[in-house]
Amino acid sequence: MxxxxxxxxxxxxxxxxxxxxxxxxxxxxxxxxxxxxxxxxxxxxQSFTVKISRLFNSGKVNDKERSRFFQQLAAMLGSGIPLCRALELLKTRCPVSLTNVCCLLIDDLQAGKALSAAMKKHVHIFRPVTVSVIEAGEQGGILQEMLSELAVYFGQKEEINRFLKNICLYPCLVLSLAIVTGCLFVVKLLPLFADLYQSFDLVPTLPLQVMLLVREIAVKYWQAAVFLSLFISYYLWQRRYSLMKWCFCLPLIAGYRQTFLEIRFCKILSLLLNSGISLPVSIKTAAAGSA
CATH class of the missing domain: 3.10.20 (Ubiquitin-like (UB roll))
Incomplete structure (x- = not known):
């Protein structure tokens, strides 16, 4: 409501x-x-929370939202609600990106198009694998079952992504603490080492001299140091996909990634075959969806 x-x-x-x-x-x-x-x-x-979510929403749809969308749509179709009416009800409780898509899907359905044909226009939300499963469900008269299968698929995919994020949280926390500790060492402890060497009339070692020089430059030109740090962070963020590809080529990580891609390929292939799509088309679509 x-x-x-x-x-x-x-x-x-x-x-x-x-x-x-x-x-x-x-x-x-x-x-x-x-x-x-x-x-x-x-x-x-619109409530205040809805306005805030619409303001900061970037237009992307995650797997959790896709799973909930297909699950609710399948439940409504199973209870006898027509497809257009079900989308009308869904658009009032979906994120802003899916709300706009629901309106466009309703317009296409009212114009006489099939649901799969309407979804093809929104590739950024509905991948070719999703459209193929929907199309097979329409042709076989099992649209509700295929929507439920898609909900389960995207739900499992979201659980895997959440698991990977959780196991990466601890290394990221350790790395952040190491960076903070290194900054404190350079700012607070490094001058003490320099004074200690000077009190004993000793010449600092080459690594210590380099660190002292870097610290002196960073303190003297701290604005430039902050700007350089922000620029490096922005550059690494823009090149994150290239860095991820490079990491995936490492020996240990490459093996786990290959296993993950094989599991996802088999899952998509079984979903397509279960929906009635022929084996050659299923293999081609599953390969495109697993890339």
Missing amino acids: QLYRWRARSMAGKLYQGSYLADSKQEVAAFLHENYDYITGIEEV
Whole structure:
């Protein structure tokens, strides 16, 4: 259910306005037609949290949102709700990126297109593997089952991604602490070593001289040092995919990545074959989806 703010006028020109809780704008319009003569406006009332999420939403859809979308759509189709009506209900509880896509899908469905054909226009959200499974479900009359399979697939994929992020959290924390410790050593402890060498009239070693020189330059030109650090961080972030490819080529990591790609390929292939797609097409689509 969604809260809508409406405005209407009577035959005499008197203005009426208020709020109405409904599933869609069409339901609000039907209510107003029964009680008033002219409808001047219907708009959706968004909460503060929804506005904030829409403001910071980058337009991307993660696997958890895809899994929830397909799961809810399959449940609605299983309860006998028509496809367009199900998408109308879903767009009120989806992220902003999926809300816009739902509106476009509804327009295409009302124009007579199939769901798979409508999804092909949104490659950034619905991958070719997803479209192929949806198309097979439509042709075989098992669309609800295929939507449930996609929900399970994206749910398992999200669990794997979350597991990988969790196991990478500790190394990242250790690396961050090491960087902070190194900065504290350079700023606080390094001058003490320099004073100690000077008190004994000793010449600092070459590594110590280099570190002292770097510290002196960093302290004297700290603005340039901060700018250089930010630039290096930005450059590494922009080149993160190239760095990831380089890391995937390392001997130990390459073996685990190959195993992961084989598991994902077999999972996608079994999903496509279960949906009724022929073996050659399934292999080609699964290979494209596992790349």
